Every structure is written in C-alpha cells, then in structure tokens.
Amino acid sequence: MIKEKDHEIVFKYTGYRREDFSVCLGCKICASVCTVNDLAQNVNPQELLMKLFVGEKIEDDHPLVRYCTSCYRCTTACPWQIRIPEVVRAVKESLGMESRFEKAFKKSLNIWGRVYEPFVVAMTALDLLKGGYIKYMPKWMGYAGFHLPHKVKRIKPTSAPKGLNPSGEGRS
Amino acid sequence: MMEYGYYPGCSLTGSAKRLDQGVRQLCKKLGHILTEIPDWNCCGALEYGDRNELVSISGENLEKARGMCKEIVVPCPACYKNLKDADPDRSFNILSPLELLSVENLSQIQQKRDLKGQVFFPYYGCLLMRPEGNSIKNRNIMEDVISAFGGEVNGENMKDRCCGGNQLFLNKWATEKLSTLILGKTKGTVVVFCPFCHMAMKTFAEGRKVIYLTDLLLYVMGENNSL
Ligand code: SF4
Ligand code: SF4
Numbered sequence: 001m002i003k004e005k006d007h008e009i010v011f012k013y014t015g016y017r018r019e020d021f022s023v024c025l026g027c028k029i030c031a032s033v034c035t036v037n038d039l040a041q042n043v044n045p046q047e048l049l050m051k052l053f054v055g056e057k058i059e060d061d062h063p064l065v066r067y068c069t070s071c072y073r074c075t076t077a078c079p080w081q082i083r084i085p086e087v088v089r090a091v092k093e094s095l096g097m098e099s100r101f102e103k104a105f106k107k108s109l110n111i112w113g114r115v116y117e118p119f120v121v122a123m124t125a126l127d128l129l130k131g132g133y134i135k136y137m138p139k140w141m142g143y144a145g146f147h148l149p150h151k152v153k154r155i156k157p158t159s160a161p162k163g164l165n166p167s168g169e170g171r172s
Numbered sequence: 173m174m175e176y177g178y179y180p181g182c183s184l185t186g187s188a189k190r191l192d193q194g195v196r197q198l199c200k201k202l203g204h205i206l207t208e209i210p211d212w213n214c215c216g217a218l219e220y221g222d223r224n225e226l227v228s229i230s231g232e233n234l235e236k237a238r239g240m241c242k243e244i245v246v247p248c249p250a251c252y253k254n255l256k257d258a259d260p261d262r263s264f265n266i267l268s269p270l271e272l273l274s275v276e277n278l279s280q281i282q283q284k285r286d287l288k289g290q291v292f293f294p295y296y297g298c299l300l301m302r303p304e305g306n307s308i309k310n311r312n313i314m315e316d317v318i319s320a321f322g323g324e325v326n327g328e329n330m331k332d333r334c335c336g337g338n339q340l341f342l343n344k345w346a347t348e349k350l351s352t353l354i355l356g357k358t359k360g361t362v363v364v365f366c367p368f369c370h371m372a373m374k375t376f377a378e379g380r381k382v383i384y385l386t387d388l389l390l391y392v393m394g395e396n397n398s399l
Contacts (some may be wrong), residue, residue, distance in 0.1 A: 075303045
C-alpha cells in the first residue's frame with residue numbers, strides 16, 4: 001500500500017507535480033482504451049491519477065500496478081497526453097513491487113552496463129522453473145546463443161535499485 | 173550511400189541477434205554504413221520508475237555518440253523510445269531501420285523472389301507507434317513493403333495492439349491472453365520488428381510463422397532461402 005505521504009516520491013520519479021493532474025477532465029478515454037481491460041475488471045487509469053491528486057492511498061494489488069504493459073494507448077488517447085504508464089511504474093517502484101526479473105535486469109545493468117541475458121535467466125531460474133516456462137524451451141531455442149558478458153565504460157554509473165522497500169523480493 | 177551511428181541495444185546482442193544480423197545485412201545491401209556507438213550501455217528498457225534515471229541512462233548513450241554522428245539507427249523499439257525521450261531537443265535524429273525504408277529505395281534493390289500468394293500480418297505493437305510524437309514516420313511501412321513484393325496483408329486494426337510482451341516473465345497468462353487475442357483476429361505469417369513482440373508471438377502462435385521484417389526482405393533479395 002502506498003500512503004499519502006509517499007506520494008511525493010511518485011511525483012519526484014515522474015517529474016509531474018500534483019497540480020499537473022488537475023487538468024484531467026475525468027473523460028475516462030484512458031479507461032476505455034486501456035489494455036488491462038482484457039485482463040482485469042474495473043480498470044481506470046484516471047482513478048489512479050485522482051488518488052495521487054487528492055492524496056489517497058493506493059493498494060499494491062491495484063490492477064494497473066500489477067498488469068500495466070506500458071503500451072501507451074492511454075497516453076495517446078488522453079487529451080493531455082498524460083504519461084500514465086510512467087506514473088504506474090513510479091508507483092510500482094515506490095511500493096517495492098518490482099519482480100525478481102526486473103531486479104536482475106537492473107543488477108546486470110549495474111555490473112556490466114548492459115543486460116546480460118544468461119545472468120538474468122540464472123537469477124530467475126527458480127521462477128522460470130516454478131512458473132512453467134520450461135514447456136516453451138523448444139520454441140525459444142532460436143533465442144539461445146553463447147556469448148560472454150561485455151563490461152562497458154560508464155559515464156554516470158547507475159545507482160543501486162531503490163524504492164521505499166528496496167529489499168522487497170517482488171510478489172508477482 | 174549514408175553513414176549512421178548504430179545502437180543495437182542489449183537484446184540484439186543476445187535473444188534478438190537475428191534482428192541485429194538482419195539489420196546489418198539489409199543496411200549493407202542498401203549501401204548504408206553503420207558504425208556502432210563505442211561502449212554503448214543499456215537504455216534501461218521499461219524497468220525504471222524514476223524517469224530522471226531512465227533519461228540519464230539513455231542520455232549517456234547520446235553523450236557517447238556526440239561528435240561521432242547525428243543520425244543513429246536504433247532497431248529495438250524500447251531503445252528507440254528511450255533514446256528519443258532522452259533527446260527532447262532533437263539534437264540527434266533517432267531512426268528505426270524502418271525509417272530507412274521506402275517503396276522508392278526498395279524498388280532499387282535486386283529482387284530475386286516475390287511474395288505472391290502468401291498472407292502476412294504486419295504487427296508493429298506499441299513503442300514504434302506510441303507515444304505520439306515518438307512514433308515512426310510512415311506507420312504503414314511494413315504493409316508498403318509486403319505489398320510492393322506482391323504479398324497479401326491483413327490485420328490493420330490489430331497492428332498496434334499490445335502483445336503484453338513485457339509481462340511475459342511476470343504474468344505469462346496475461347501475455348498469452350493479449351497475444352492470443354491478436355493472433356485470433358489475424359491470419360498468415362506474423363511480421364514484427366520488436367524483440368518483445370517476436371518472443372510473445374513466437375511463444376503463443378500455434379502453427380504460424382513469426383519473422384522479422386528483415387527476414388522477409390532478405391528472402392526477397394535472395395539471401396535467406398526460406399521464410
Ligand atoms: S500504458 Fe498501462 S495504463 Fe496505459 S493503456 Fe496501456 S496498460 Fe493501460
Ligand atoms: S484520458 Fe486523460 S483527461 Fe481523460 S480521464 Fe484519462 S487521464 Fe483524465
């Protein structure tokens with residue numbers, strides 16, 4: 001759950017100010033085009049923005065927090081082009097709800113400056129095993145190939161994964 | 173002949189190696205020279221909640237490219253979006269390889285085969301089409317290419333729907349549902365340009381081929397022996 005006082009971090013992450021959401025017309029065009037409609041009921045990105053605007057708590061099982069695909073359909077449809085997926089992502093990160101997969105991704109970036117897929121697979125092997133991904137392996141053979149990680153020079157090294165609950169192991 | 177900077181992005185060094193090879197081969201055929209940005213780093217994909225951090229990660233690549241090139245070819249749609257987001261003043265021209273193609277320049281290529289009698293579903297997904305202002309210029313380029321070589325096209329109203337690719341390792345049922353919806357309303361070989369879409373479609377398409385547009389073009393040019 002993200003509490004009222006923690007909303008500031010969402011504003012900080014997205015670069016939006018609270019008052020930026022006051023322009024929302026409540027037209028719910030975003031809700032009518034949202035991809036998550038195909039996955040869950042009562043999906044309404046506008047409601048998430050309003051919670052941030054008025055300072056209400058956001059539950060961590062909110063359908064958008066769980067399933068938003070960053071498709072940007074809402075942004076394109078919104079009269080103000082509000083970048084809702086980036087708001088959702090900021091909420092998700094401040095809730096410490098990143099999955100092990102997402103964490104492995106960032107860790108790889110921290111180590112090598114690039115995502116080294118074999119590392120991400122190794123870090124998430126248990127999830128892949130338990131999640132029933134093995135049956136896709138025949139179809140995924142074309143994606144496999146051996147290469148060593150390549151460490152690149154960084155100008156500004158990335159900070160370690162952060163959030164209100166950086167040690168949270170991810171719940172999805 | 174044109175010279176471009178090239179930003180492959182992480183997946184093109186691994187699971188989407190095929191797209192990398194295809195783009196390089198195709199550009200060579202079209203007479204373009206691609207020079208990789210030295211020590212390019214990951215673009216951050218869709219994994220960062222902090223926009224400043226994301227822009228800084230992608231911006232670093234632009235700093236590495238500065239002085240070397242003004243035009244950067246970026247095949248992966250997530251990298252394409254992030255590099256554009258990191259360059260609000262448009263001091264670089266960030267280009268998808270799709271933007272190097274036009275029916276005119278394709279008419280100059282040596283065509284060895286055609287696509288007559290074959291049905292295709294050109295599928296763009298999200299980040300080549302959205303957010304607005306970031307999208308590729310010709311939003312029908314894949315249809316133009318396929319039609320130019322005699323292929324039949326379908327699925328216009330599904331071409332920019334979301335496959336749910338970025339949920340594949342989080343909630344695979346969600347990706348399955350979204351991809352299956354798209355597949356159910358279209359027919360023929362699925363032609364993509366995004367590594368996420370390729371993986372999602374490949375995983376859930378039963379009995380349908382999933383290829384990159386580069387595979388299709390190289391086939392027409394007589395390079396690949398089959399689609
Ligand atoms: S980006 Fe997220 S919130 Fe917006 S339409 Fe897509 S799934 Fe819905
Ligand atoms: S489309 Fe934009 S203005 Fe309309 S309800 Fe959604 S966020 Fe508000």
